[in-house]
Amino acid sequence: xxxxxxxxxxxxxxxxxxxxxxxxxxxxxxxxxxxxxxxxxxxxxxxxxxxxxxxxxxxxxxxxxxxxxxxxxxxxxxxxxxxxxxxxxxxxxxxxxxxxxxxxxxxxxxxxxxxxxxxxxxxxxxxxxxxxxxxxxxxxxxxxxxxxxxxxxxxxxxxxxxxxxxxxxxxxxxxxxxxxxxxxxxxxxxxxxxxxxxxxxxxxxxxxxxxxxxxxxxxxxxxxxxxxxxxxxxxxxxxxxxxxxxxxxxxxxxxxxxxxxxxxxxxxxxxxxxxxxxxxxxxxxxxxxxxxxxxxxxxxxxxxxxxxxxxxxxxxxxxxxxxxxxxxxxxxxxxxxxxxxxxxxxxxxxxxxxxxxxxxxxxxxxxxxxxxxxxxxxxxxxxxxxxxxxxxxxxxxxxxxxxxxxxxxxxxxxxxxxxxxxxxxxxxxxxxxxxxxxxxxxxxxxxxxxxxxxxxxxxxxxxxxxxxxxxxxxxxxxxxxx
Amino acid sequence: xxxxxxxxxxxxxxxxxxxxxxxxxxxxxxxxxxxxxxxxxxxxxxxxxxxxxxxxxxxxxxxxxxxxxxxxxxxxxxxxxxxxxxxxxxxxxxxxxxxxxxxxxxxxxxxxxxxxxxxxxxxxxxxxxxxxxxxxxxxxxxxxxxxxxxxxxxxxxxxxxxxxxxxxxxxxxxxxxxxxxxxxxxxxxxxxxxxxxxxxxxxxxxxxxxxxxxxxxxxxxxxxxxxxxxxxxxxxxxxxxxxxxxxxxxxxxxxxxxxxxxxxxxxxxxxxxxxxxxxxxxxxxxxxxxxxxxxxxxxxxxxxxxxxxxxxxxxxxxxxxxxxxxxxxxxxxxxxxxxxxxxxxxxxxxxxxxxxxxxxxxxxxxxxxxxxxxxxxxxxxxxxxxxxxxxxxxxxxxxxxxxxxxxxxxxxxxxxxxxxxxxxxxxxxxxxxxxxxxxxxxxxxxxxxxxxxxxxxxxxxxxxxxx
Numbered sequence: 041x042x043x044x045x046x047x048x049x050x051x052x053x054x055x056x057x058x059x060x061x062x063x064x065x066x067x068x069x070x071x072x073x074x075x076x077x078x079x080x081x082x083x084x085x086x087x088x089x090x091x092x093x094x095x096x097x098x099x100x101x102x103x104x105x106x107x108x109x110x111x112x113x114x115x116x117x118x119x120x121x122x123x124x125x126x127x128x129x130x131x132x133x134x135x136x137x138x139x140x141x142x143x144x145x146x147x148x149x150x151x152x153x154x155x156x157x158x159x160x161x162x163x164x165x166x167x168x169x170x171x172x173x174x175x176x177x178x179x180x181x182x183x184x185x186x187x188x189x190x191x192x193x194x195x196x197x198x199x200x201x202x203x204x205x206x207x208x209x210x211x212x213x214x215x216x217x218x219x220x221x222x223x224x225x226x227x228x229x230x231x232x233x234x235x236x237x238x239x240x241x242x243x244x245x246x247x248x249x250x251x252x253x254x255x256x257x258x259x260x261x262x263x264x265x266x267x268x269x270x271x272x273x274x275x276x277x278x279x280x281x282x283x284x285x286x287x288x289x290x291x292x293x294x295x296x297x298x299x300x301x302x303x304x305x306x307x308x309x310x311x312x313x314x315x316x317x318x319x320x321x322x323x324x325x326x327x328x329x330x331x332x333x334x335x336x337x338x339x340x341x342x343x344x345x346x347x348x349x350x351x352x353x354x355x356x357x358x359x360x361x362x363x364x365x366x367x368x369x370x371x372x373x374x375x376x377x378x379x380x381x382x383x384x385x386x387x388x389x390x391x392x393x394x395x396x397x398x399x400x401x402x403x404x405x406x407x408x409x410x411x412x413x414x415x416x417x418x419x420x421x422x423x424x425x426x427x428x429x430x431x432x433x434x435x436x437x438x439x440x441x442x443x444x445x446x447x448x449x450x451x452x453x454x455x456x457x458x459x460x461x462x463x464x465x466x467x468x469x470x471x472x473x474x475x476x477x478x479x480x481x482x483x484x485x486x487x488x489x490x491x492x493x494x495x496x497x498x499x500x501x502x503x504x505x506x507x508x509x510x511x512x513x514x515x516x517x518x519x520x521x522x
Numbered sequence: 523x524x525x526x527x528x529x530x531x532x533x534x535x536x537x538x539x540x541x542x543x544x545x546x547x548x549x550x551x552x553x554x555x556x557x558x559x560x561x562x563x564x565x566x567x568x569x570x571x572x573x574x575x576x577x578x579x580x581x582x583x584x585x586x587x588x589x590x591x592x593x594x595x596x597x598x599x600x601x602x603x604x605x606x607x608x609x610x611x612x613x614x615x616x617x618x619x620x621x622x623x624x625x626x627x628x629x630x631x632x633x634x635x636x637x638x639x640x641x642x643x644x645x646x647x648x649x650x651x652x653x654x655x656x657x658x659x660x661x662x663x664x665x666x667x668x669x670x671x672x673x674x675x676x677x678x679x680x681x682x683x684x685x686x687x688x689x690x691x692x693x694x695x696x697x698x699x700x701x702x703x704x705x706x707x708x709x710x711x712x713x714x715x716x717x718x719x720x721x722x723x724x725x726x727x728x729x730x731x732x733x734x735x736x737x738x739x740x741x742x743x744x745x746x747x748x749x750x751x752x753x754x755x756x757x758x759x760x761x762x763x764x765x766x767x768x769x770x771x772x773x774x775x776x777x778x779x780x781x782x783x784x785x786x787x788x789x790x791x792x793x794x795x796x797x798x799x800x801x802x803x804x805x806x807x808x809x810x811x812x813x814x815x816x817x818x819x820x821x822x823x824x825x826x827x828x829x830x831x832x833x834x835x836x837x838x839x840x841x842x843x844x845x846x847x848x849x850x851x852x853x854x855x856x857x858x859x860x861x862x863x864x865x866x867x868x869x870x871x872x873x874x875x876x877x878x879x880x881x882x883x884x885x886x887x888x889x890x891x892x893x894x895x896x897x898x899x900x901x902x903x904x905x906x907x908x909x910x911x912x913x914x915x916x917x918x919x920x921x922x923x924x925x926x927x928x929x930x931x932x933x934x935x936x937x938x939x940x941x942x943x944x945x946x947x948x949x950x951x952x953x954x955x956x957x958x959x960x961x962x963x964x965x966x967x968x969x970x971x972x973x974x975x976x977x978x979x980x981x982x983x984x985x986x987x988x989x
């Protein structure tokens with residue numbers, strides 16, 4: 041039973057949970073929206089000073105200065121707001137089962153290492169390239185809350201630990217079954233250079249226990265993949281008289297990687313880590329994407345020569361309020377103890393300039409929040425202050441990741457026909473004071489409560505702002521948290 | 523099968539790193555030149571040009587564009603070579619297995635380690651960076667020139683033969699001590715072996731497997747040569763390939779060991795498998811078996827006067843090098859420590875006191891002998907025309923405790939200079955003041971919800987050298 045959806049000002053919508061069992065009793069949320077009178081940054085073209093966006097059934101239907109809202113659309117007054125394509129976080133581990141019960145806040149429900157192991161694998165945990173993010177996702181109820189609060193509507197996700205971590209997926213950050221979240225599967229094979237535990241003299245775990253071992257294992261496994269390719273090809277050409285080669289799921293999964301048809305995301309931050317990663321990619325003819333890249337600007341030319349995009353972490357380091365509370369260096373209370381090394385001081389000043397420098401060198405950059413969603417808007421501004429122009433910064437969170445992940449034809453800009461992912465900001469995302477008020481993901485609306493400060497802890501159900509909603513005086517939740 | 527050196531060389535090219543142009547020429551005049559191989563020359567000029575020692579003589583003319591250094595009262599000696607170091611690496615041991623010949627120090631070099639600069643200030647120009655001593659067969663080494671400020675690839679010593687680390691004795695057997703056994707939980711597996719007997723067996727087994735591996739490739743190549751079709755090469759095994767190279771004499775073995783009996787075991791095993799151990803590292807009991815070491819053809823690399831820190835290091839004497847040298851064993855002093863790496867001149871001086879080595883013999887233990895042990899004796903280690911311009915100017919004789927380096931050249935380029943260092947200090951202070959005043963380096967004000975973040979690098983980056 042539907043409640044007919046009327047023009048705003050008349051209908052009173054009650055929060056509904058769209059689970060199958062409740063379908064007969066719960067009202068269905070509106071599927072047609074029109075955001076009117078907003079400033080729009082489509083990324084695909086120049087900004088529209090005052091325009092309308094119409095979305096229906098999860099897709100953008102129309103966008104422009106002279107678009108009329110259809111009769112069945114629920115209206116959102118966009119005056120004072122800027123609408124951007126839904127922001128995309130270019131790397132992370134959202135949606136993986138976490139050790140702790142999910143509890144909102146910075147870090148989201150993901151970030152945990154997936155402990156999954158593949159059945160029938162000849163390679164040990166952490167080395168099973170056949171694992172797929174889509175098979176392991178199990179987001180908690182609050183897994184995506186923090187990300188959405190920063191305006192992020194989609195994210196690349198893969199396990200955070202292991203050497204060969206499996207293939208990542210680009211997911212929409214909705215509260216919905218996993219099958220509905222996957223925008224694209226099999227984006228890239230993720231490779232990390234840390235075993236995450238043990239190592240060194242008498243390493244606690246098995247092999248590899250050191251960074252040297254990690255490289256040796258990577259090299260050996262990629263050589264094994266090449267050998268597997270040669271064996272399978274020889275057998276396919278002439279099976280008679282040749283002993284059948286074993287099937288190996290790990291090496292089979294690495295075939296597109298060594299063929300260069302599937303890229304590898306290589307986690308590397310320092311200059312030498314990036315060089316090592318690019319050297320490894322060159323050794324095996326891989327298509328590298330650097331993730332992290334905090335010192336990438338130092339080797340921009342090398343990255344450009346390798347034609348490698350950078351999924352750049354903009355989780356810029358800040359000086360911690362060490363005060364006297366935490367046990368700081370030297371442990372003396374009050375006065376400064378050991379001065380910080382120059383390289384730490386330089387790094388804090390240089391990192392926000394990194395994006396601008398990479399862009400100037402012609403390197404493609406997409407932004408990674410680094411899990412501190414609370415700081416994401418401030419970090420975006422720092423990247424712009426550091427020399428990246430605003431359009432490029434916006435692109436780095438929208439069309440660039442969409443392009444890198446092969447979904448630019450359906451995501452990443454505000455154009456008719458594309459997926460209705462939108463980020464609505466009161467003010468301007470790149471100006472201080474800009475605040476994410478709501479996001480649309482696959483046409484589903486999520487309101488973002490006002491940022492919690494120690495003084496003003498806004499009650500959960502307060503309306504975000506009077507202008508948001510023309511249904512006056514309503515306690516309006518179009519999509520509740522469970 | 524490519525050697526590591528050629529592979530890295532090709533990667534350097536692929537990476538677009540241009541070969542560095544040689545440094546402008548430098549003429550050093552009126553120095554006391556300790557050539558090490560051709561005696562001491564007083565009031566002599568040395569010309570460094572094109573990265574090489576171009577001329578040695580008197581009254582040399584400075585070519586166009588050359589800097590002239592008046593070295594009156596100063597001493598010029600070859601850059602010090604340290605044949606046992608663990609500096610500038612993000613990892614030292616892969617101890618999880620008994621045989622880890624597949625791992626490479628070259629994969630984990632950290633060219634930003636400031637100990638490099640300290641070593642240059644101590645007159646050291648070349649290091650043999652080794653895998654640690656956690657296991658019987660360790661990983662592949664990296665020989666580097668300390669070109670501080672360059673990338674790791676640019677520091678690798680061009681053309682140095684590849685090497686590998688072996689280890690015998692207590693460090694290897696005590697790997698299983700300290701295991702915590704928790705009742706009811708799966709027990710941590712002990713790593714074989716726990717005894718010196720087992721270490722010999724590990725070597726024997728590894729080389730037997732290497733021989734089988736080599737045979738499988740010989741068979742394959744023979745079949746290809748006969749024209750057989752549809753063949754697939756054997757699976758490449760990165761653990762066994764370096765061991766085949768040892769058997770063929772193209773990879774040098776540097777074997778950590780202390781006791782005479784285990785050193786003899788290794789030399790006899792090497793004889794049996796047909797290869798020569800290049801150096802015995804530490805070798806504190808080498809003096810007991812000097813003729814046997816000489817007969818096998820191994821060298822030793824040891825400490826001047828450090829011993830007694832464990833049982834197998836007990837029965838040592840400071841005359842070790844004197845005895846081995848007189849028996850014809852190529853002998854060097856090493857540091858195995860970042861601190862000792864910048865005062866190897868003092869360790870060499872101790873050999874004059876203990877054993878009566880001549881100045882040149884003592885200097886040889888930290889220069890030309892190490893160059894020969896590392897297979898680069900034709901390139902560095904002495905002041906001879908045509909060799910690389912890896913030289914150090916000292917304010918006094920290097921075997922004196924009052925002396926220190928003034929300028930360190932590698933390939934004719936200055937990588938350390940006392941005066942430049944002093945001049946830089948003011949600039950660094952000014953930079954520090956500017957950086958500390960910058961906004962990201964200020965402690966955040968309390969108005970921002972208390973969320974001043976620490977500078978935590980993303981979790982994936984755990985291999986930064988923390989200092």
